[in-house]
Amino acid sequence: MTERRFAGTVALITGGSSGIGRAAALGFAREGAMVVIASRGAERGEFVRRELEALGAEADFIPTDVSQSGQVEQLISRTIARFGRLDYAFNNAAAVDVGVFKLSADFSEEEFDRHIAINLKSVWLCMKHEIRQLLDQGAGGAIVNTSSVNGLGGVPQNALYAASKAGVLGLTKSAAQEYAKQGIRINGLVPGGFDTPMLRGVFERVSPEDPLAAETGLMQAVPLGRVGRPEEAADAVLWLCSSAASYVTGHSLIVDGGLTAAFR
Ligand SMILES: NC(=O)c1ccc[n+]([C@@H]2O[C@H](COP(=O)([O-])OP(=O)(O)OC[C@H]3O[C@@H](n4cnc5c(N)ncnc54)[C@H](OP(=O)(O)O)[C@@H]3O)[C@@H](O)[C@H]2O)c1
Numbered sequence: 001m002t003e004r005r006f007a008g009t010v011a012l013i014t015g016g017s018s019g020i021g022r023a024a025a026l027g028f029a030r031e032g033a034m035v036v037i038a039s040r041g042a043e044r045g046e047f048v049r050r051e052l053e054a055l056g057a058e059a060d061f062i063p064t065d066v067s068q069s070g071q072v073e074q075l076i077s078r079t080i081a082r083f084g085r086l087d088y089a090f091n092n093a094a095a096v097d098v099g100v101f102k103l104s105a106d107f108s109e110e111e112f113d114r115h116i117a118i119n120l121k122s123v124w125l126c127m128k129h130e131i132r133q134l135l136d137q138g139a140g141g142a143i144v145n146t147s148s149v150n151g152l153g154g155v156p157q158n159a160l161y162a163a164s165k166a167g168v169l170g171l172t173k174s175a176a177q178e179y180a181k182q183g184i185r186i187n188g189l190v191p192g193g194f195d196t197p198m199l200r201g202v203f204e205r206v207s208p209e210d211p212l213a214a215e216t217g218l219m220q221a222v223p224l225g226r227v228g229r230p231e232e233a234a235d236a237v238l239w240l241c242s243s244a245a246s247y248v249t250g251h252s253l254i255v256d257g258g259l260t261a262a263f264r
Contacts, residue, residue, distance in 0.1 A: 005242045007032030010083045012075070014066050014126060015093030017044035019196030020146065020189075022051075023230035024090050024237045029057035031238065036079045038064040039093060058083070066093045066122035067114075076129040086133050088241045091126040092146040092189075094119045096161055096198055101205060104159045112160055119164035124171055127186070131179060140183025142241040145172045147188045147252060149260050169252050176250030185249040187240045192256025193218045194228040223258030 011028040015021035016037025029035050029052045036059070037052070039045050045061035052059035060082050064075045079086060095118050102111075123145050134141040150158060151165025169188050176186040193199055203211035203218075219226055236255045239245055254260060 004030075004032035005238070006088070009087035010034045010036070010079065010085050011088040011090070011241070012036045012038070012079055012086060012130070013090040013092060014038045014064070014075075014122070015146075016090075017041060017048050017061070019198055020191065020194055020230045020233045020237075021090065021092045022048050023234035024092070025052060025059075026055065027231070027234045027238050028088070028241075029055045029059065032057075033088070034058040034083050036060045036062055036075075036083070038062045038066065038075050040065050066091075066126060067117040069125055072122070072125040073129055075126075076133055080133065085137055086130060087141050089126065089130045089141075089143045090146070090237055090241075091123045091130075091143065092237075093122060094146065094164075094198075096158075096202060101157045103157060107160060115160035116164055116167075119161065120167040120171075123168050127171065127175055131175065131184060134184050135179075135182060138182075140185070142245075143175075143184065143186045144237050144240050145186070145188050147172070147190045149190055149192050149254065149256050152190065152254075152260060152264065172252070173250045180249055185240075185245070187245075187248060187250065188252040189233060189237055189240070190252050190254040190256070191233050192222065192228060192254070192259040194230055194233050196230055199227065221259060222256070223261060226257065228255065228257055 011033040013021050013025045016025040017039040025035050025037050035052050042063050049059050049061040062075050062078050064071045145168050147168040148165040150162045155162040172188040203214040207214040233255050236253050
């Protein structure tokens with residue numbers, strides 16, 4: 001019988017309609033959690049909600065643009081209205097298609113602002129409202145924020161994404177220290193390459209003639225010799241939220257098949 005580590009708990013996953021977020025939502029659902037997913041597109045969101053319900057979970061999809069303060073506030077209040085509490089939050093939504101693949105001096109100010117709003121401010125907004133809720137409940141909780149190996153160093157032609165993902169780790173490690181005494185653990189997931197629509201979109205933009213060549217190039221750089229499956233990132237998130245990680249906070253968990261092992 002599958003272990004149900006999250007029976008009776010409530011998990012909120014932004015970007016839960018696709019890729020790593022969807023895999024985490026399904027993982028929480030399989031292990032007994034009530035799951036709220038949030039993203040912008042209703043079609044994919046409703047599809048995943050039905051997948052979660054097909055697993056026997058209580059689930060909701062709440063259409064949300066996580067870069068918008070009012071929408072994030074509503075996301076948390078609607079989660080509480082539906083399920084009464086919050087135990088785990090996976091702040092994972094992000095987009096790479098906001099003005100990427102330019103030299104640093106070529107980005108516009110508008111592109112900078114959009115990138116930071118969607119990939120960094122969003123995480124702070126989500127944490128702000130989630131932490132307030134967890135403090136009100138007074139029973140601790142766990143938050144995981146998605147960074148990227150691109151946030152560990154600089155990335156040519158992708159400076160804004162790299163900067164936003166480095167910022168996610170700054171937010172994570174600061175808040176982890178602030179709320180540890182209240183039993184709220186806050187950690188970062190640092191993914192390498194995972195087979196999701198986002199990564200496939202990157203391959204197509206990097207190598208429009210032959211996206212497979214870009215994928216092969218990545219696989220050759222990864223010691224484990226392949227791109228990760230979204231479930232392999234989700235498993236790390238579930239572990240960080242589980243009681244097995246009860247002494248882990250302020251950590252950035254790199255899950256990259258060894259991609260960055262040579263320089264970290
Ligand atoms: N895949 C990789 O190789 C990789 C590597 C390193 C880091 N990551 C990080 O892992 C996370 C998940 O990526 P993924 O590969 O699973 O991507 P994905 O399959 O493209 O999923 C992204 C999710 O985020 C949602 N989203 C995007 N912008 C949003 C916004 N403004 N408000 C609310 N939801 C939004 C998308 O739905 P809508 O578009 O409908 O809103 C979708 O559900 C991201 O933080 C990404 O930066 C991925």
